[in-house]
Amino acid sequence: xxxxxxxxxxxxxxxxxxxxxxxxxxxxxxxxxxxxxxxxxxxxxxxxxxxxxxxxxxxxxxxxxxxxxxxxxxxxxxxxxxxxxxxxxxxxxxxxxxxxxxxxxxxxxxxxxxxxxxxxxxxxxxxxxxxxxxxxxxxxxxxxxxxxxxxxxxxxxxxxxxxxxxxxxxxxxxxxxxxxxxxxxxxxxxxxxxxxxxxxxxxxxxxxxxxxxxxxxxxxxxxxxxxxxxxxxxxxxxxxxxxxxxxxxxx
Numbered sequence: 001x002x003x004x005x006x007x008x009x010x011x012x013x014x015x016x017x018x019x020x021x022x023x024x025x026x027x028x029x030x031x032x033x034x035x036x037x038x039x040x041x042x043x044x045x046x047x048x049x050x051x052x053x054x055x056x057x058x059x060x061x062x063x064x065x066x067x068x069x070x071x072x073x074x075x076x077x078x079x080x081x082x083x084x085x086x087x088x089x090x091x092x093x094x095x096x097x098x099x100x101x102x103x104x105x106x107x108x109x110x111x112x113x114x115x116x117x118x119x120x121x122x123x124x125x126x127x128x129x130x131x132x133x134x135x136x137x138x139x140x141x142x143x144x145x146x147x148x149x150x151x152x153x154x155x156x157x158x159x160x161x162x163x164x165x166x167x168x169x170x171x172x173x174x175x176x177x178x179x180x181x182x183x184x185x186x187x188x189x190x191x192x193x194x195x196x197x198x199x200x201x202x203x204x205x206x207x208x209x210x211x212x213x214x215x216x217x218x219x220x221x222x223x224x225x226x227x228x229x230x231x232x233x234x235x236x237x238x239x240x241x242x243x244x245x246x247x248x249x250x251x
Contacts, residue, residue: 009073060105101128146234165190168216176209194220
């Protein structure tokens with residue numbers, strides 16, 4: 001293994017080379033955080049002025065360099081054979097996020113990108129750059145660990161919530177056929193009711209429909225509270241682990 005590749009790996013993957021439990025190369029983390037935030041600036045403007053295009057392209061080039069650096073040390077990151085890792089890395093979740101967040105920036109170039117410029121959803125993929133913050137923020141990394149460790153419980157809650165939305169939509173669609181033109185509108189209403197948002201654009205008008213809405217709202221509050229409790233418990237557990245590790249190092 002070349003020394004340069006090892007240094008690149010330590011740079012982009014937050015490796016602790018000092019043995020003190022602290023991540024090295026924090027300046028790189030800070031630099032990338034600034035670049036990510038800067039790359040989001042063009043998204044808050046409707047018109048693409050010259051300076052905004054430059055910001056978008058410059059930050060995209062930096063992201064490409066970061067992507068290539070990570071790809072070059074994929075074998076060290078994935079702990080696989082170099083040739084296998086080179087093929088596998090582009091299909092890892094974060095690599096896909098990186099690529100999708102970069103591509104829209106080049107829709108401003110050339111005639112060949114006219115179609116891409118016309119697709120607003122494609123341009124909106126730049127919002128995925130927010131996900132990149134997980135790599136460089138310690139707090140967000142803790143949240144990511146919590147989500148990973150609590151994956152089974154959260155998936156169970158999501159499945160339960162999805163089933164509840166479907167059942168609520170089926171019931172309200174049956175008892176309020178005049179208030180909901182399509183089943184999708186019923187699903188939309190059930191989702192809004194579950195999250196206690198209540199836009200008021202769709203609502204039941206019959207007594208039976210309102211009783212269903214009341215039950216849906218009451219049970220929805222309990223379902224929405226479950227993920228918050230799971231994530232909070234997991235977060236506190238991770239914080240305790242970090243505190244215990246710090247105490248062990250001081251001994």
